[in-house]
Amino acid sequence: xxxxxxxxxxxxxxxxxxxVAFGRTIPHSDKKAMPTDTHMHSGQEEKPIAFNELLAxxxxxxxxGKLLSITxxxxxxxxxxxxxxxxxxxxxxxxxxxxxxxxxVAAYYLGEAAKLExxxxxxxxxxxxxxxxLEHAQDPAVMKWESQQAITLLDRAIQLSPANDSLKIxxxxxxxxxxxxxxxxxxxxxxxxxxxxNIEAQLTxxxxxxxxxxxxxxxxxxxxxxxxxxxxxxxxFVLAEAYRSKGDTRKAIExxxxxxxxxKDPGLKAEIDNYIKSIR
Numbered sequence: 001x002x003x004x005x006x007x008x009x010x011x012x013x014x015x016x017x018x019x020v021a022f023g024r025t026i027p028h029s030d031k032k033a034m035p036t037d038t039h040m041h042s043g044q045e046e047k048p049i050a051f052n053e054l055l056a057x058x059x060x061x062x063x064x065g066k067l068l069s070i071t072x073x074x075x076x077x078x079x080x081x082x083x084x085x086x087x088x089x090x091x092x093x094x095x096x097x098x099x100x101x102x103x104x105v106a107a108y109y110l111g112e113a114a115k116l117e118x119x120x121x122x123x124x125x126x127x128x129x130x131x132x133x134l135e136h137a138q139d140p141a142v143m144k145w146e147s148q149q150a151i152t153l154l155d156r157a158i159q160l161s162p163a164n165d166s167l168k169i170x171x172x173x174x175x176x177x178x179x180x181x182x183x184x185x186x187x188x189x190x191x192x193x194x195x196x197x198n199i200e201a202q203l204t205x206x207x208x209x210x211x212x213x214x215x216x217x218x219x220x221x222x223x224x225x226x227x228x229x230x231x232x233x234x235x236x237f238v239l240a241e242a243y244r245s246k247g248d249t250r251k252a253i254e255x256x257x258x259x260x261x262x263x264k265d266p267g268l269k270a271e272i273d274n275y276i277k278s279i280r
Contacts, residue, residue, distance in 0.1 A: 046179075048145035051108060058102045070096055087113045103133045104146055111153055120160045124167065127153035131170070147178040165191050165198050173204070199225065199232060206238055215246035233262040237272075249279055 059067060073096065076089040090113035097106035107129035114122035130150040137143045154171040158164065168191050175184035185208065191201040202225050209218035222239040226232060236259040244252035253276050260269050 046140040046144050048148055049139070049141040051145070054108075054142065054145070055105055058097070058100075058105045061102070062100060066096070066100070083116050087116050090116070103129070104137075104142060107133060107146070108149065111149055114153060115156065118156070118160070120157045120164070123153045123157040123160070127157065127170075131174075144178060147174050150174055151178070165195060165201065169198075169201055169204065197228065199229065199235065203234055203238055206235075206242070210238070210242050210245050215242050218242040219246070231262055233259050236262065244279055252279065 059070070062070065070093065073089050073093045077086055077093070090109045093109040094106050094113065097103075097109060107126060110129060111123075111126040114126040117123075127150040130146045130153070134143055134146050134150075137146065151171055151174050154167055154174070158167050158171065161167065168187055172184040172187035172191075175181070175187065185205070188201050188205050188208075191198055192205065196202075202221060206218040206221045206225075209215070209221065219239065219242050222235050222242065225235050226239065229235060236255055240252045240255035240259060243249075243255060256272055256276050260272050263269055263272075
């Protein structure tokens with residue numbers, strides 16, 4: 001999975017090691033967390049910003065000359081009676097807003113073009129633009145809106161490619177980060193029900209179990225996975241973390257040591273050594 005993926009919050013800080021080493025498969029990020037049910041203002045779910053409000057705020061930062069060309073492009077979209085003309089106008093708006101460093105607005109217009117093109121490639125690319133910006137977004141309302149936009153685009157891509165488990169996992173993680181964790185969990189369960197050997201989904205479910213204190217369930221899932229994939233260092237690392245979270249430090253260290261033997265990167269081995277020292 002790509003490094004710039006939006007991920008879940010709340011896993012142990014030590015999992016940063018495995019994120020850096022193996023790609024961000026485990027749902028945790030060292031960056032600012034997306035809002036979840038426990039990260040809402042005054043205990044209420046954050047509402048997504050309306051696109052018109054986002055667009056109006058962005059236009060206030062645009063020079064007058066550039067704003068005129070944007071308005072011309074917007075009119076092209078409205079008047080365009082041929083799909084290809086609308087796609088071209090949306091893409092021009094994407095390029096324009098991207099050049100102005102207004103990435104959420106730019107991603108929106110590329111998403112609209114992708115919906116008209118209706119190809120897995122274009123829909124996924126547009127969704128990934130929202131995911132990339134989510135790592136840097138500051139406003140929870142904007143983050144909520146971007147997540148919803150990405151979910152919609154991924155849903156269309158999945159309809160076109162129902163066997164693409166990576167898209168389903170990416171969408172599941174977004175649901176978990178936008179106040180619908182059980183929807184995301186069920187989507188992950190559907191993936192592993194259809195494909196028990198999907199390591200990415202299995203690791204995500206195991207990590208969720210660790211986060212919720214279901215250590216034995218996580219251990220059982222990971223040990224089953226390792227029976228089939230004994231050289232899967234990611235699974236071994238998370239298994240060790242499950243034992244550490246459960247309070248069995250001796251077992252955790254034993255598995256961390258086994259994990260090290262599967263790694264070639266001396267820097268990563270050193271990080272695990274330091275972590276072992278910190279939990280003794």
